[in-house]
Amino acid sequence: MGDIIRSFSRRRIVVATLCLLGVLDLGRSMFARIGYAEPAEPWQMAPYEAMSWPPGEANASTDSPGQQVYEKRCAICHGVNGRGDGPAAPSLIPRPRDFTVGEYKYKSTAPDEDASDDDLRHTIEYGLAASAMPYWKDILSQEEIDEVIKYIRAFSLFGAPESDPVSLNVTTRVDATAASLARGGLLFEKSCSECHESDGRGDVRPAERIDDYPVPTRDLTAPWTFRGGSEASDIWMRISTGMRPGPMPDYMDALSDAERWDIANYVKSLQRVAPWEAKGELQGPGHHEDLVKRGEYLVHAEMCGLCHTQVNKDMIYSGDEYYLAGGMGVPVYPHGVYVSRNLTPDVETGIGSWSIAEIAHAIRNGRTPERLLFFFDMPWMLLHTLSEDDALAIASFLKSRKPVTNRIPMPLHYGVVETIAAKVAYSSGLPPMGNPTRLTFKAGNYGQTAPHDCHWTGHRLS
Amino acid sequence: MINSQWGILAIGILSYFLLGRSGLARPGDSQRRKGPKKWILISLSWIGLMLVSFLGWVMYHTPDLAFIPPEEIANGASFGIPPVDESKLETPELAAMAHRGRYLFTVTSCAFCHGNDGSGGPKVSMQSFGSLWVRNITPDSETGIGEWQDVEIARAIRSGVSKTGNVLHWQGMIWDHLSNLDEEDVRSIIVYLRNMPPIRNTVPDPTPPSPADCPEYTFFLVEDDTPGCNL
Numbered sequence: 001m002g003d004i005i006r007s008f009s010r011r012r013i014v015v016a017t018l019c020l021l022g023v024l025d026l027g028r029s030m031f032a033r034i035g036y037a038e039p040a041e042p043w044q045m046a047p048y049e050a051m052s053w054p055p056g057e058a059n060a061s062t063d064s065p066g067q068q069v070y071e072k073r074c075a076i077c078h079g080v081n082g083r084g085d086g087p088a089a090p091s092l093i094p095r096p097r098d099f100t101v102g103e104y105k106y107k108s109t110a111p112d113e114d115a116s117d118d119d120l121r122h123t124i125e126y127g128l129a130a131s132a133m134p135y136w137k138d139i140l141s142q143e144e145i146d147e148v149i150k151y152i153r154a155f156s157l158f159g160a161p162e163s164d165p166v167s168l169n170v171t172t173r174v175d176a177t178a179a180s181l182a183r184g185g186l187l188f189e190k191s192c193s194e195c196h197e198s199d200g201r202g203d204v205r206p207a208e209r210i211d212d213y214p215v216p217t218r219d220l221t222a223p224w225t226f227r228g229g230s231e232a233s234d235i236w237m238r239i240s241t242g243m244r245p246g247p248m249p250d251y252m253d254a255l256s257d258a259e260r261w262d263i264a265n266y267v268k269s270l271q272r273v274a275p276w277e278a279k280g281e282l283q284g285p286g287h288h289e290d291l292v293k294r295g296e297y298l299v300h301a302e303m304c305g306l307c308h309t310q311v312n313k314d315m316i317y318s319g320d321e322y323y324l325a326g327g328m329g330v331p332v333y334p335h336g337v338y339v340s341r342n343l344t345p346d347v348e349t350g351i352g353s354w355s356i357a358e359i360a361h362a363i364r365n366g367r368t369p370e371r372l373l374f375f376f377d378m379p380w381m382l383l384h385t386l387s388e389d390d391a392l393a394i395a396s397f398l399k400s401r402k403p404v405t406n407r408i409p410m411p412l413h414y415g416v417v418e419t420i421a422a423k424v425a426y427s428s429g430l431p432p433m434g435n436p437t438r439l440t441f442k443a444g445n446y447g448q449t450a451p452h453d454c455h456w457t458g459h460r461l462s
Numbered sequence: 463m464i465n466s467q468w469g470i471l472a473i474g475i476l477s478y479f480l481l482g483r484s485g486l487a488r489p490g491d492s493q494r495r496k497g498p499k500k501w502i503l504i505s506l507s508w509i510g511l512m513l514v515s516f517l518g519w520v521m522y523h524t525p526d527l528a529f530i531p532p533e534e535i536a537n538g539a540s541f542g543i544p545p546v547d548e549s550k551l552e553t554p555e556l557a558a559m560a561h562r563g564r565y566l567f568t569v570t571s572c573a574f575c576h577g578n579d580g581s582g583g584p585k586v587s588m589q590s591f592g593s594l595w596v597r598n599i600t601p602d603s604e605t606g607i608g609e610w611q612d613v614e615i616a617r618a619i620r621s622g623v624s625k626t627g628n629v630l631h632w633q634g635m636i637w638d639h640l641s642n643l644d645e646e647d648v649r650s651i652i653v654y655l656r657n658m659p660p661i662r663n664t665v666p667d668p669t670p671p672s673p674a675d676c677p678e679y680t681f682f683l684v685e686d687d688t689p690g691c692n693l
Contacts, residue, residue: 010478017474024467053591053671055629076622076629088622091638127621130648132641134621135613225645275646276653280555282562284644300642303571314590315633315679365532372526375535384536385568420521433525441679 022417029415036329036337036412039444043312044322049079050314051087066151069144074152077132082155090319092132093300094215094246102156105243106228108167111250116165120149128227168240170233174261176268184266187259191251196220200270215246221272222284235264291389295397298390299324307340307378313443324398325350325406327447330377332436334422336413338377339446346403349447359395360388374411376436406447542578543568544658556653559646563654566647570640572599575681581606581661585682589675591631593689594668602660615652619643633679634668 052058056072063071071080077092079085082099089096097104106123107115124145127135136145153160174180189198196202200220223230228238239260242250251260273280285297299305310318310327317323326342342350351359358369366373366380375381383391413419423434520527525535546560567573567580575596576582582596601608607615607625614625622630622637632638643651666687674690 013474013478020470021467088632088638093642130645132621134617134623139627275559276555282646284646286647303636303639306636372528374526379574381536381539382568382571382573384532385540416522420518423521432521435683437684439681
C-alpha cells in the first residue's frame with residue numbers, strides 16, 4: 001500500500017488527471033454526435049396531407065383542368081382531397097375551408113341553400129380581405145376559375161347543387177338616418193353584442209372553437225378586416241345569410257329586411273378612423289389591453305411555433321395539442337445539439353413553474369432560471385426589441401394554455417477541445433465566435449411525451 | 463457522467479496536494495527548487511495556467527457570455543436594421559405605422575432570415591422542396607420589391623403567392639404564421655419595407671427538389687449560390 005501511495009508523484013497525478021479529462025472531453029464530442037441522432041418519438045400523427053413540390057408539377061396532362069389548377073394553387077392550404085388539411089393548414093386561424101362539407105361562409109343565397117357559383121367566383125377572384133385566402137384575378141383566367149369551381153364542388157359529400165342557387169334579392173337600403181341608427185343600436189345590443197361586445201370591438205380571442213379550430217370574432221370597428229366586404233350591402237348580406245359553418249347565425253327569419261338594414265347602418269357607424277388616415281391610430285389586436293389576448297395574437301403571428309412545435313418529415317407542423325410543446329432538434333456545430341423547449345405550462349416538463357416575469361426575461365434577455373439561451377438557436381437578441389408589455393403578454397398567454405407533457409432533454413455540447421479548435425479554425429475575426437455555417441431543423445420529437453414512469457427510450461443526460 | 467469533469471479535476475487537485483507529498487522524496491528535487499527562482503517560476507506558471515484557462519473558457523462559451531449585458535448583445539445583433547426615415551413619409555400616421563413596421567420587422571423575425579438590411583441571400587435546402595434563397599425585400603426596383611403593389615406584398619406575406627403567381631413554400635417564407643397578422647400590422651410592415659433604403663442584390667431563383675438537396679431542413683448562414691446541400 002505504501003508503495004502505491006509513494007508512486008503518486010505530482011507529475012503522475014497531473015498526467016493522469018489530464019488524461020482522464022481528455023478522455024471525458026473526447027466522450028462528450030462523440031456523444032454529441034450520436035446522442036440525439038434520431039428522434040425519441042415520431043411526430044404525433046395528425047391528418048395533414050403532404051404534397052409534391054413545386055405544387056402541381058406532378059400532375060398528369062390527362063388530369064382535368066380544374067384539378068390541375070386546384071393542385072397547383074389551392075391544395076397547399078385546402079388539401080389535395082379538399083378537407084382543409086393541406087400542409088400549410090395547421091398554423092392558419094381559422095383553418096382553411098373544408099370543401100367536403102360543401103358549406104361556404106361568404107355567400108348570397110338563403111341560409112339553408114348552397115352558395116352560388118358567383119359567390120365562389122367572387123371569393124376566388126377577390127380573395128377574403130385580411131386573410132390567408134388571396135385574390136387570384138390577376139393570375140387565373142375566367143376559364144380556369146370556372147373549372148376549379150367545378151372541381152371544388154365535386155369534393156362535397158352532399159353533392160353539387162342540381163341547379164345554380166339563386167342569390168337573395170338585396171332590398172333597398174334603409175337610409176342611415178338617426179332613427180335608423182337608433183333602431184339598429186337597440187337591435188345590435190340585443191342580437192349581436194354577446195359576441196361582438198357593445199362597442200363592436202369583439203373579442204380578439206377566439207370566441208368559439210369548431211372541431212377545436214379557433215374562430216375569431218370580427219372587430220366591427222375595423223371594416224378593412226371584413227372578409228366578405230365592408231359595404232352596407234355586404235354587412236346586410238352577412239346578417240341575412242349567416243356564416244355557416246362558423247358560429248355567426250343567420251337573421252333571415254328573426255329580423256325583417258329593414259331591421260337588418262338598420263343593423264348594417266349601425267355597424268357602419270361603429271367604424272373607427274383607419275390608422276393610415278388623418279388622426280387614425282393603431283388599435284389592432286397587437287395593442288389589446290388584455291395581455292393574454294394580446295399574447296395570443298403575438299404568438300400566433302410570430303415564429304414561436306416554427307421551432308417550438310414538432311414537424312414531420314414533410315415539414316408539416318403538429319397542429320394538434322402539441323403546438324408549442326417543443327421537441328425539435330437543432331444541431332449547431334461547433335456549439336452543441338439543442339432541443340426546443342416545451343412552452344406549455346406543464347410544471348414538470350414545461351414552463352409551469354416559471355413566473356410570468358421569468359418567461360418574459362427569458363424571451364427578451366435569453367436568461368432562464370437554469371441557463372443562458374444560445375442565441376443562434378433562440379433568437380432572443382432580436383426579441384430583446386419586444387416591449388416589456390409585449391413580452392409579458394406572450395408570457396401570460398403561454399401560462400394560460402393547457403399543459404402538455406413533453407420532457408425535453410438538456411442540450412448536448414461538444415468537447416471543449418473540439419469546440420475551441422473548430423472556433424479557431426473556422427472563425428474570422430476576434431473573438432472567435434464559431435458562427436455555425438448552417439442550422440438544421442430536424443423532424444420528429446426529441447422529447448418524451450409519455451409519463452415519467454414509462455420506459456425512457458430517448459437520451460437524458462445532464 | 464458527461465459533466466463529471468469538475469469531479470475529476472477536484473480529485474486531481476486534492477491528490478496533488480495530499481497524496482502527492484508522499485512522492486516528493488526524490489533525490490535532486492530539493493536542490494532544483496531552491497532559491498527565489500523557484501517561486502517566480504511557480505507563480506508565473508500559475509498565472510499562465512489561469513490566463514490560458516480563462517481564454518479557453520471565454521472561447522468555449524462565446525457568444526453565450528453571462529457577463530455581457532443582454533442589451534449590448536441585442537444592440538449588436540439588431541445593428542443595421544435601418545431606422546425609419548420620417549422625411550420620406552407624408553403624414554405622422556404613416557410615420558407611426560413605419561415605426562410599428564420596423565418593430566414587427568425585428569420581432570416577427572423578418573430580419574432573422576432576410577437580414578437586418580432586408581437584402582436577403584441565404585440558402586435553404588431540403589429534399590422535399592429543393593433549394594431556395596431568401597429574397598431581397600428592399601424597395602430596389604430591379605432586384606427587390608420596388609415594383610410590387612401593396613396588395614401584392616400583402617398577398618406574399620399572408621398567402622405565399624408572389625407577384626408572378628409563384629407559390630412560396632411555407633417553410634421558406636413562413637406565410638402560414640404571418641397570415642395571422644392583423645391588417646394594420648401587415649400594412650405597417652409594408653410602409654416600413656417601402657421606407658427602407660433600396661439595396662441592389664440579385665438572389666438566385668429557387669430550384670426544384672433534387673437528391674443533392676439536404677435530407678433535413680437546412681438553413682445556410684454563409685453565402686452559397688449553388689443549389690444542393692454542398693457548401
